[in-house]
Amino acid sequence: MIPFEITYHRPRSIEEAVHLFDTLQQQGKKPLYYGGGTEIITLSRLHLVAADAVIDIKHIPECRTLEFNPHELVLGSALPLTTLEEANPFPLLTKAAREVADRTARNQITLGGNICGQIFYRETVLPLLLSDSQAVIAGKDGVKQCSIHDVFLQHIRLKPGQFLVQMKVDRSYASLPHFHRKRRKQGKVGYPLVTAAAIKKDGQIRVALSGVCPFPFRSKEMEERLNARHLPLHDRIEGAIRALPRPILDDIEGSAAYRLFVLKQMLFDMIDELGGE
């Protein structure tokens, strides 16, 4: 249970949620937007999250949207990961989602919760970074849409009172050749040593990683080196490794050296599978 007192609020619209947040804040309280709640509940038990109120966004229709219109895929932030897996509108996203936690937990973990969470792996953001997706964000100033690259840099960058409503993906990305691999220290459930997601668009490989650094990222510099086909494959991969952002994670899940070793093998596999030779 949450070891401190909170009030629970269940708005039915974006406007109501934003208004509630503002009102609670004006009352001197600390509200949090609440999706699946798994991280808020487990981290508050460890006193790593504090709040006076939670605003449950699961009952806001826009946050539950799963729509595949002629041009884009619209994914509500409150969709459970298993709902995305079963519908499978974006196979690379399905593969990323399927590797998060375990199946029962994914009935609760939402897309928005995974992207916006404190636990830094945030693996479902990888396909969204690769596909240059759009984020729909609600706040006091209304609802706006922007590139994921403007709002997600290592972690989501929302202003106080804002919340993620939807992600939109250009439909053409859903059918591109892709690669997804997650390697753990052991077992089939748990945090990654390295998770790599990649797509091939217009002959160029795009790659995004989690588990290598204490944040997920897509690096244009790495991609340039991986796609430098005039160089021998080994040099391209070594160049990509040198272009990694820092720091490299070095913890109980795996040392920095081991993570880089695993990543290097994974990059060879990725190029082999995507035909970037």
Added chain:
Amino acid sequence: MESSTKCEMQLLVNGETKSVVARQGDTLLFVLRNELGLTGAKPGCLNGDCGACTALVDGTPIKSCMMLAIETVGKEITTIEGLHNTPIQRAFVEHFAFQCGYCTPGFIMNAYALTETKPDADDATIQEWLESNICRCTSYQEIEAAVKEVLRQKRKTE
């Protein structure tokens, strides 16, 4: 001192409407056990890892240590006490799919949902679902056999 956020909630548990007074930050697991006396769902890790607290909310397995009770207002909750002589319960007995039994209610709730919603589940699906629960006595093979037995029987009768 913080003021209490206790409030009255109507929860539909195992087909009966129950009125409880609980803190808004109380988990479903806590309310089931401490307010309703339904001790079948077990506290294990309290961190969403072990699955011993698994219950069904609108037929979907969830880890009740990671859901607030107040979130389930208006939904249908099923706990192990709500299952009576189901094929999966019988199969667990027949296949000796437990040793100490602490994880059993969680496994059965998850397996029940699997057999009800995915009667055509293949080995990979069974494995994916069962990975949500941990058995420290390592009865995994017997548990898998029990699930497969129920699926076999279901396919035979359909």
